[in-house]
Amino acid sequence: MGEFITNIFNAFLELMRQFRAVDVLDIVVVAFLIYSLIKLVRETRAEQLVKGLLIMIIAWALSSQLNLKMIKTLLDNFFQFGIIALLVVFQPELRRALEHIGRTKIGTRTFSVAKEGESLLQQERKCINAVVEAAASFQKSKTGALIVFERQTKLGEIVDTGTIVNADPSAQIIGNIFFNKAPLHDGAMIIRNGMIYAAGCILPLTKNDSLSVDLGTRHRAAVGMSENSDAVILVVSEETGTISLAINGVITRNYTRETLKGALENEILPDVAEDGDRRPIFSSFRRVKKDEKK
CATH class of the missing domain: 3.40.1700.10 (DNA integrity scanning protein, DisA, N-terminal domain)
Known part of the structure; x- marks a missing residue:
């Protein structure tokens, strides 16, 4: 047990030695993007669609663990086209998100006297x-x-x-x-x-x-x-x-x-x-x- 804790501690120290200041910015940006995505989904009808998608992912994981070959095959075929399906299903929400980004003050200030x-x-x-x-x-x-x-x-x-x-x-x-x-x-x-x-x-x-x-x-x-x-x-x-x-x-x-x-x-x-x-x-x-x- 003591050796296991020591290995974890050493791995943590090694990770901290490789940690750079720019990694903090990377983590903050990713966290902000995830937060914004969740906020966007919660404010639209996409919330129910995301719930349905999560249920399908859980079903796929269970079918893999329980060796339910037919269900797993069907879900595998579905997820092969998952990205295209998401783009089609979430098109209104994606458009709204991109427009929201475009409304930020970056590059929108009009200089005048x-x-x-x-x-x-x-x-x-x-x-x-x-x-x-x-x-x-x-x-x-x-x-x-x-x-x-x-x-x-x-x-x-x-x-x-x-x-x-x-x-x-x-x-x-x-x-x-x-x-x-x-x-x-x-x-x-x-x-x-x-x-x-x-x-x-x-x-x-x-x-x-x-x-x-x-x-x-x-x-x-x-x-x-x-x-x-x-x-x-x-x-x-x-x-x-x-x-x-x-x-x-x-x-x-x-x-x-x-x-x-x-x-x-x-x-x-x-x-x-x-x-x-x-x-x-x-x-x-x-x-x-x-x-x-x-």
């Missing part, structure tokens, strides 16, 4: 005020609306499905676009850098089956867009006039004029530094308590 940064901030404040005023009007008249605030993820493919407007924002223009007899009222409006950039755009619908059956196409399109980008999507229900926001795949409802303005400012307004760099705020938005009825 302080005056330009302040001008952009004022433009976005003006846009938020116009959207809030229009949404409050839509809430009273029960006019349906779908407005997308573009952030880091560019929505060029979504813009291509609609019509370029590139107009200075105002409650009147937004009201005209979503007037129920206007040609662009059924689609989504895209806000880019505080400007009404496009309208009549088609958004991808969410595949989340856990959403309330009371949510219509506009709400499902808003959630779908928020799942595929970091955009902030505002929805006004045509049936009830309820104002909702979709961010990162989560929809919160029952906003008032005041709470809507606060939430949009918190999510969209950049933090303009003294040198004029634009740094978007990625703070978590405050959830608004859902009422039991739409």
Whole structure:
């Protein structure tokens, strides 16, 4: 027993002699990647898929130990194409992960003079005020609306499905676009850098089956867009006039004029530094308590 402990201790000392400072960085990076992967899986429907995969791996190990040749052969053939199958099954989650990496601040800072940064901030404040005023009007008249605030993820493919407007924002223009007899009222409006950039755009619908059956196409399109980008999507229900926001795949409802303005400012307004760099705020938005009825 003493010799066994001595051998383990000597092996540990030998390992420590070979340990380099760069190995610490290697371990930290790998640990962070594993943590990020687990966090990504837990936040999506991939959690159930991973559980199923783990069950199959356990079944393969047991079949190997118990010499269950038929089961082992079937699982061996399955795992031969496992990587391709994982890429197909987890395609939405992998895309979301890569987009999330692309939203980091590395290489995304836009250098400009302080005056330009302040001008952009004022433009976005003006846009938020116009959207809030229009949404409050839509809430009273029960006019349906779908407005997308573009952030880091560019929505060029979504813009291509609609019509370029590139107009200075105002409650009147937004009201005209979503007037129920206007040609662009059924689609989504895209806000880019505080400007009404496009309208009549088609958004991808969410595949989340856990959403309330009371949510219509506009709400499902808003959630779908928020799942595929970091955009902030505002929805006004045509049936009830309820104002909702979709961010990162989560929809919160029952906003008032005041709470809507606060939430949009918190999510969209950049933090303009003294040198004029634009740094978007990625703070978590405050959830608004859902009422039991739409």
